Amino acid sequence: MAYYNKLVRDKIPELLEQAGKKGTFRILGDQEFESELKKKLAEGVKEYRDTENEVDAAEELAGLFEILIALTKVHDLTLRELDEIRQEKAKKQGRFHERLFLIKVED
Template sequence: MAYYNKLVRDKIPELLELAGKKGTFRILGDKEFESELKKKLIEGVKEFRDARRSIDAVEELAGLYEMLIELSKLHQLSIREMEEIRKEKVKKHGGYKERLFLVKVED
């Protein structure tokens, strides 16, 4: 028996059953769900960072996007609203198109 104690995707119970295994699950409330999503987000960022193949990196990015969608829902924020906030932030501070790397600032 293996213990995981982590947030999993919705089809995991079905996939376990198809593999002849039985999992024990519980439903999380909003606060715990947000906390577990944040942990999952950090895990996903590390997996993206460590991806060696482009296809793996793309799959990790898609997973990160899914988590951001769920986190935005918890904050009653639509994808459209998040995009508007993103654009406003780009307007104020710019994006990353120039690939600028700050080395130092002198007083």
């Protein structure tokens, strides 16, 4: 028996059953769900950083996007609203197109 104690995707119970296994689950409340999504985000970023090829990188980015979608809903935002906020921030601070790396700032 293995213990995971982590947020999983909705089809995991079905996939476990198909594999002849039985999982124990519970439904998270709002605050715990947000907390677990944040953990999942950090885990996904680490997994993305550890990728070694484009296929794996794309899959991890897709997973991160799924987590961002869930977090957007947690904060009562639509993807359109999130994108509007992103665009406003880009107008104020720019994007990452120039690949600028700040070395130091002198007073």
